[in-house]
Amino acid sequence: MPELFMRMMKEEWRLHSTMFGQISFALFPVMIFGIVFMGSFLLPLMHSALPLGNITLITHAMFLVLGIMVGGFGLLGNEMMNRRFGQASFLAYSARSLPLSERFIFANFVIKDTVYYFFLWVLPFGAGYIAAAPFTETPLQRAFLLLLTLSLSFMAGLCTVFLLSSLYVRSKLALVLLGAAVGAGFFAIFLATGINPALYFPPYLLYHSFSLPGLIASCAVLAGLFIISVILFSPEQTGRTATHKDLFLPVQKRLAGLPNPPLVAKDFVDLHRSGIGIGQTLFSFVAPLIVIWFFLSLVRSYLPPHGLLFLFAMISGVIASTIYTWVTEFDNFSHYSCLPVAVSTLIGSKMTTFAILQVIPAVFISLAAAFSGEAALILPAVVLCISFSFYAAGVMAFLCGLSPSVLVYDVKVLFTYLVLDGLVFAVFSALAFANPWYALASLLLFIPALLMVKAAKRRWDTVDPTGF
Amino acid sequence: MSPVLEVADLSKAYGDVTAVDHVSLSVDEGALFGLLGPNGSGKTTMIKVLTGQIRPTGGSARVLGLDVEREGLKVRERVGIIPEQESPPSFLTAMEYLEFVGAVRKLQDIGEKAEYWFDLLEFGDKKHVLCKDLSRGTRQKLMFAQAFIHEPVLALIDEPLINFDPVMQDVVKGYLSEYVRKGKTIFLSTHILEVAEEICSSFAILHSGKLLHAGPVADLTARGTHLPEFFLSLVRKDHHA
Numbered sequence: 025m026p027e028l029f030m031r032m033m034k035e036e037w038r039l040h041s042t043m044f045g046q047i048s049f050a051l052f053p054v055m056i057f058g059i060v061f062m063g064s065f066l067l068p069l070m071h072s073a074l075p076l077g078n079i080t081l082i083t084h085a086m087f088l089v090l091g092i093m094v095g096g097f098g099l100l101g102n103e104m105m106n107r108r109f110g111q112a113s114f115l116a117y118s119a120r121s122l123p124l125s126e127r128f129i130f131a132n133f134v135i136k137d138t139v140y141y142f143f144l145w146v147l148p149f150g151a152g153y154i155a156a157a158p159f160t161e162t163p164l165q166r167a168f169l170l171l172l173t174l175s176l177s178f179m180a181g182l183c184t185v186f187l188l189s190s191l192y193v194r195s196k197l198a199l200v201l202l203g204a205a206v207g208a209g210f211f212a213i214f215l216a217t218g219i220n221p222a223l224y225f226p227p228y229l230l231y232h233s234f235s236l237p238g239l240i241a242s243c244a245v246l247a248g249l250f251i252i253s254v255i256l257f258s259p260e261q262t263g264r265t266a267t268h269k270d271l272f273l274p275v276q277k278r279l280a281g282l283p284n285p286p287l288v289a290k291d292f293v294d295l296h297r298s299g300i301g302i303g304q305t306l307f308s309f310v311a312p313l314i315v316i317w318f319f320l321s322l323v324r325s326y327l328p329p330h331g332l333l334f335l336f337a338m339i340s341g342v343i344a345s346t347i348y349t350w351v352t353e354f355d356n357f358s359h360y361s362c363l364p365v366a367v368s369t370l371i372g373s374k375m376t377t378f379a380i381l382q383v384i385p386a387v388f389i390s391l392a393a394a395f396s397g398e399a400a401l402i403l404p405a406v407v408l409c410i411s412f413s414f415y416a417a418g419v420m421a422f423l424c425g426l427s428p429s430v431l432v433y434d435v436k437v438l439f440t441y442l443v444l445d446g447l448v449f450a451v452f453s454a455l456a457f458a459n460p461w462y463a464l465a466s467l468l469l470f471i472p473a474l475l476m477v478k479a480a481k482r483r484w485d486t487v488d489p490t491g492f
Numbered sequence: 493m494s495p496v497l498e499v500a501d502l503s504k505a506y507g508d509v510t511a512v513d514h515v516s517l518s519v520d521e522g523a524l525f526g527l528l529g530p531n532g533s534g535k536t537t538m539i540k541v542l543t544g545q546i547r548p549t550g551g552s553a554r555v556l557g558l559d560v561e562r563e564g565l566k567v568r569e570r571v572g573i574i575p576e577q578e579s580p581p582s583f584l585t586a587m588e589y590l591e592f593v594g595a596v597r598k599l600q601d602i603g604e605k606a607e608y609w610f611d612l613l614e615f616g617d618k619k620h621v622l623c624k625d626l627s628r629g630t631r632q633k634l635m636f637a638q639a640f641i642h643e644p645v646l647a648l649i650d651e652p653l654i655n656f657d658p659v660m661q662d663v664v665k666g667y668l669s670e671y672v673r674k675g676k677t678i679f680l681s682t683h684i685l686e687v688a689e690e691i692c693s694s695f696a697i698l699h700s701g702k703l704l705h706a707g708p709v710a711d712l713t714a715r716g717t718h719l720p721e722f723f724l725s726l727v728r729k730d731h732h733a
Contacts, residue, residue, distance in 0.1 A: 267620035272588035276595060286595035290581060297583040297622070359581045361545050362573035362639065363596050366565050488546040 028124070032136040040433045051435040053148035060152025064160050077232070078323050080170070084177045084228045085319035087146065089312040091181020093346075094141050095189070130257045134186055134250065138179060144433075146178050147171070169234055176227040176242050183249035185307050190256035192299075192306070210318075222318040271296070287365070287373035288380070294354055305384055308350065313340055313388065327457070333398050334456035334463060337389050337405040338449055341412030344385035348417040349428045351377045357426060357489035367489055368481035371421055375477055378417055382410050404463035408456055411466035411473075412448065418476030419444050425484035496521045496556055496646050496677050497542065503550035503701075504537050511537040513701035514551065519679060519694070521645075524672045526692035526709075527681040528723060534701040535681040536576045539648050542679070543573050556646060569597070572639035572647035580634050582624035586615065589623055593638045602641075609637035613663065629655045636664065640671075647671075648679040653687060665691050689719035697723060699730045 041049040070079060150171025157167040191199045210221040222228075226242045276289035316339055324332045351374050360370060389409045393402045423441055424431035431437050448469065456463040497519040504512040512534045519525045529535050540546045542555055544564015553560045555567045580589045587606060594602030610616035613633040618626060623634065632655040639647055653661050668678055669691055682688055688695055689709060696706035704726050712722055 266622075266625070268585050268622060269620070270585070270588060270591070272584060272591050286592055289595075290584065290592055293588065294581065294583045355581055358575065358577070358579050361540075362543075362568070362575050362635070363593065364565050364569040365596060 028129070028132045029136055032132055033140060036136065036140050040430065048435055049433060052433055052438065053144055055435050055439060056145060056148035057152040057155070060149050061156045064153055064156030064162075067160060067162075078326070080231060081222070081225075081228055081322060082319055083170075084174065084225060084231070085222070085315060087149075087174045087177035088181045088225070088227075089315055090145060091178040091183075092185050092312050092315065093181075093308055094137065094145075094178075095182040095185030095307070127254055127257055131254045134182075134254070138182055141182075142175060142178065146175050150174055169231060172239075173227040173231040176230065176246070177225075179246050180227065180249075183246050183253065185311070187249050187253040187256070188311075189307060190253040190258070193258050194256055220318060220322055222315075222322060268297070282376055284369060284373040284376060287370065288376045291351055291373070291377040292380075295351075298354060308346065309343060309384060310388070312343060317392065330398060330401060330460045331457050333393055333396060333401060333405050334408060334460060335453060336392060337409040337463070338412055338453055338456075340385050340389055340392075341409040342416060342445070342449070344382060344409060344413035345416030345420060347381045347384070347413075348374065348378045348420055351381070352426045353429050361489070366485055367426065367487075368485045370426060371477065371481050371484060374426070375417070375421065379414075382413060385409050385413060401460050404456070404460050408452060408463040408466045411469040412452065414473040415448060415469040415476075416445050418473035418480070421480040422476040422483065425480060425487070426489070494521055495519060497525075497554070497679060499538075499542070499551070499553045501551035502538075502541065502548050502553050504534075504541050504546065505549045510701050512541065512548075512698075515698070515701075515703045516551075517696050517703060517706050519677060521677055522672055522675050524668060524678045524691055524693050525680065526688035526695040527679065527698065528683065528685065528688055528695055528719075529698035530683060530727060532700075533698040535683075535698055536650055537701075538698070539573070539576075539650050539679070539681055543568055543571060543648055570644060570646070572642065572644040572649070574635050574639045574647075574649040574652050576650045580623040580626075580631060580638075583622055585620045585622055586610075586626065586630070586634050587619040589634060590637060590641060593641060597642050599642055605641050606637070609633075609641060612667070613637060613660065629657065629660070632656060633660070640667075644676070646677045646679065648681075650681045651683075652680070653682070653684060661687070685720040685723050695719070697726055699727050702730075704730055 037049075067076075067079070150167075153162075153170055154164070154167040156162070157164050188199060188202075191202065213219070213221045213224070226238070226245070230238050230242060271293050272289055275292050276285045279285040279288050279292075282288055313336075317336060320332055320336055320339075327335060357367065357370070386406050386409070389406050390402050393399055393405050398405075419441055420428045420432075423437045432441070452463065452466050452469075455465055495518040499515055499517050502512055502515045503510065515534075515538070527535050527538060537546070541548050542553055542560055544560045544567045547561055556570055558567050558570075560567055580586075581592075584592060587610075590606040590609070591602055593599075594605065599605065606619075607616075610619055613636065615630050615633050618630050623631060626634065632652070636649075636652055639649060639652075653664060656664060665687065668680070672678055672693070680688070680692065689712075692709050694706070694708045697704045705722075709719065712719055
């Protein structure tokens with residue numbers, strides 16, 4: 025176990041560091057540390073608008089969502105072994121020819137992801153807060169406790185997604201039933217106590233009233249989720265000869281009016297057959313946003329009227345922009361290298377696929393607005409979400425070309441992405457908070473989005489494709 | 493005959509590693525040209541540069557009169573390519589992949605053309621199986637079919653025989669020989685020397701990115717030597733130099 029685990033860690037490090045240099049990649053956690061260290065000095069200012077309890081609650085929610093998204097990107101449906109192990113993770117792929125069970129490899133893979141991304145994201149965040157504690161008069165033990173409970177939140181997200189994705193491969197019905205049972209449980213808690221169930225999130229409770237039995241119980245739950253997901257894990261059987269009816273031509277015919285219909289049709293056939301379309305929608309979009317909704321609704325009273333819906337729409341826009349990552353993740357340029365297809369053409373076709381898939385966030389925000397009694401504001405909320413999503417995807421295409429899931433860990437890329445998106449996020453949140461209908465101004469974001477995509481095409485056509 | 497492919501002082505470096513080092517050669521129309529070399533000698537990089545997939549770091553190359561650096565896309569429109577690793581997209585069936593290739597290349601009657609290839613390479617029973625579930629050999633057949641389905645005047649093919657059984661190798665060798673008889677050109681990269689000697693009209697030997705030799709196969713026959721022994725003596729001499 026330690027041997028395989030250590031080599032998987034090295035492999036993951038080399039995958040990232042060879043893409044943009046060891047120093048540049050090593051600076052990534054340093055940047056997270058720096059942002060949190062500096063941000064900690066703003067806490068007293070933030071207290072005046074939002075109580076500390078709510079800030080810590082949102083921070084725990086962020087790490088839960090981070091865990092969900094890290095897990096969701098890595099493991100999806102029965103395509104996982106081929107897509108992840110077959111191309112990106114060579115060691116895990118070759119380990120299949122060794123006398124090691126698939127479950128053993130999977131367990132190593134999960135632990136490797138947990139540890140690796142803990143050092144990449146969670147530890148630098150916690151360390152930044154701890155380093156700032158003496159200057160912000162935060163008791164050091166509270167800062168250390170925050171690191172512990174944020175780690176638990178992150179692992180809760182990861183383990184939950186691993187469990188759900190293992191279940192998803194085994195039985196979609198079981199997944200639906202489990203989702204319904206959890207939803208019913210939350211609703212029952214709310215009915216019985218009148219309290220938002222998010223307040224019962226164990227790491228958050230542990231942060232506010234630490235106890236050793238509570239910590240042990242939390243760790244036991246995480247271990248349970250991990251063990252069950254490993255037991256349920258069902259690797260894809262290779263060498264099957266099941267036949268499939270022709271989808272490509274009918275889909276291409278339907279898309280005939282769009283640019284690059286064959287490339288877009290191929291994307292949709294891939295999404296459908298791989299299960300990525302449904303899997304990503306569930307694990308990388310709906311699940312994180314439901315979690316965010318629960319937690320954000322706790323700070324509703326601190327937001328302007330309709331502020332919750334529009335803040336949620338902006339956050340949904342951020343997450344919806346990662347649909348560009350889904351559609352670039354399941355194939356690589358080598359599939360097209362023998363055809364007359366330029367990288368710029370491929371970026372254009374991926375953006376077309378992305379644009380069609382924006383129906384998912386549009387429907388989601390419409391439902392959120394309707395269920396929260398703000399149906400009259402569906403239009404500006406949807407416009408805000410989709411416009412921001414296009415803008416952020418344009419930025420991502422410009423910065424990362426066809427490799428957003430890899431290049432995002434380049435510190436220069438991430439910093440630029442955060443600045444470009446953060447400024448726009450701040451401006452349009454303020455506009456929507458001032459007057460919900462001002463959110464329609466976000467339609468202007470389509471202009472920089474289009475310019476970014478054009479620039480992305482020019483930029484990435486001059487770079488040799490790497491295959492990622 | 494006019495050259496369909498001309499390479500002048502071509503180099504390609506990946507960081508500190510020089511994969512192709514100041515190579516110059518030309519290939520005439522109607523030739524079945526073999527690019528030979530041990531593993532890591534730069535054959536695959538040559539094909540990638542010649543088809544505009546990657547840019548040279550020095551020198552120049554023209555394929556069918558087109559500059560590969562500036563007109564790589566046009567080169568890929570007009571030639572057929574079999575890449576080093578057979579990689580049809582995972583979730584299309586074999587038939588859908590050929591339909592996809594036909595759509596990208598804007599071919600008419602793609603169904604008929606695909607059927608011809610399923611028959612010739614004997615994998616019609618796999619046409620509705622997903623590419624990811626195909627055996628390595630069948631995937632290679634599919635990649636072979638996509639390279640020739642538009643009947644290009646020039647095909648650049650990287651180790652096209654390596655995953656085929658002897659029967660299929662014979663079919664493919666026959667196809668390639670017939671193809672050049674029609675006046676079309678094949679640029680074949682391989683390290684199977686016996687095959688090269690059997691079907692190629694001319695060849696070049698690369699070693700560590702450098703061109704060691706280029707010329708007609710008939711010259712070797714005239715000298716009373718065979719390609720495998722000539723190749724080995726040249727490469728070993730260069731290795732010790």
